[in-house]
Amino acid sequence: MARARPFSAARLPGFAAMAAATFLILYAPIATLVIYSFNGSDSVAVWGGFSLKWYGAAWENAQVQEATMRSVVIALAASGIATVTATMAALGTTRRGRFPGQTLIYAIINQPLMAPEIVTAVALLIFFSSIKVATGYTGLGYLILAHAAFCVPFAYLPIRARLESMDLTLETAAADLYATPWLAFRRVTLPLLAPGIAAGAMLAFVISLDDVIITEFVKSAGQDTLPTYMLGQIRRAATPEVNAISTALLAVTVALLTLFFAVTRKRA
Known part of the structure; x- marks a missing residue:
């Protein structure tokens, strides 16, 4: 008897038309x-x-240059803080057996992903406003910390995924060879974890670079990033200068995300 072909959604009637319509709706505005x-x-x-004149106008615009540099500084600092925090959280939740409250800790770490971004933005606004009133400081530190808090789960997910694919016996074998915990981490865990850390850092950087809502709520006067x-x-x-800036930002984002997927694929 002939074996039945496995189910494939691609064989369903109208699947190709629906897929084409979906791609058109998603990418036609970006192409425009x-x-x-x-x-x-x-x-x-x-x-x-x-004409390329709007790219030239954006390149020579002092406000665009200032906002771009501010965006890059915030994204680098925030992604660095988020990556270090996410790495420590991932190590604490994966390089050991199951323990009471582990699921709750996962939920707490990933809470910014589950809550609407506007809710996180309002919460950060209230929190940092009280600190501004008490200290009088209105610098970029608030934006960096706000972006870092939001980016932690984005960095945490690829790092945790990498750690969960690593056998716990690797550290045990290092300890059997008289390696201290720090030496085992530096010589065994960290090199194997590096692709996950790099992927998490790139993803956090992109999320911070593109953020608008949290930045709008937390920033002080004169602290516009490129998106704001x-x-x-x-x-x-x-x-059309805005179109040129948007296209340049899109190109940077696509390049970083492509690098992210290349790193994660290499890791796999």
Whole structure:
């Protein structure tokens, strides 16, 4: 008797049309944005011929340069803090047997992923506002800590996944060879964990670089990042310069995410 073919959603009637419509809905607006970033007209919606002038305008815009540098500084610092914190949390929750409250700890670490971002933003606003009033400090430290708090679960997930794929007997074997806990971590655990740490750091960096909601709630006057600067421009008089900035930011994000998936695939 002929064996029945395994079920495949791709064989369902209308699957190809539905998939094509989904990709069109998802990517047509992005493609339009990229195309109109080369618009020679002063309008964001009226095509005026191919031109690179808006990329040049964005490159020479002092406000764009300042906002970009601020975004990079915040993203680097926040992703660094989040990655170190996530690594310690992942080590504490995976390199041992099961213990009471382990599921609750997982839920607490991943809480920013489950809660609406606006809720996290309001909570951070209230928390940091009270500190600002008490200390008088209004620097970038609040934005860095706010981004780091939100980015911890994004860094935690790939690091934890990497640790869970590593056999616990590796450290035990190192201890049998008279390695101290620190030496076993530095020579055995850390090198094997490095791809997961790199993936977590890149993902946290991208999330921080692109964030708008938390930044809008926590930032002080004169602390616009690149996404919030673009939001402000759209609220006033939008030009294709915003399209050019968005396309450049999209290119950076895609490049980092591609590198992230390359690292995680290599890890697997």
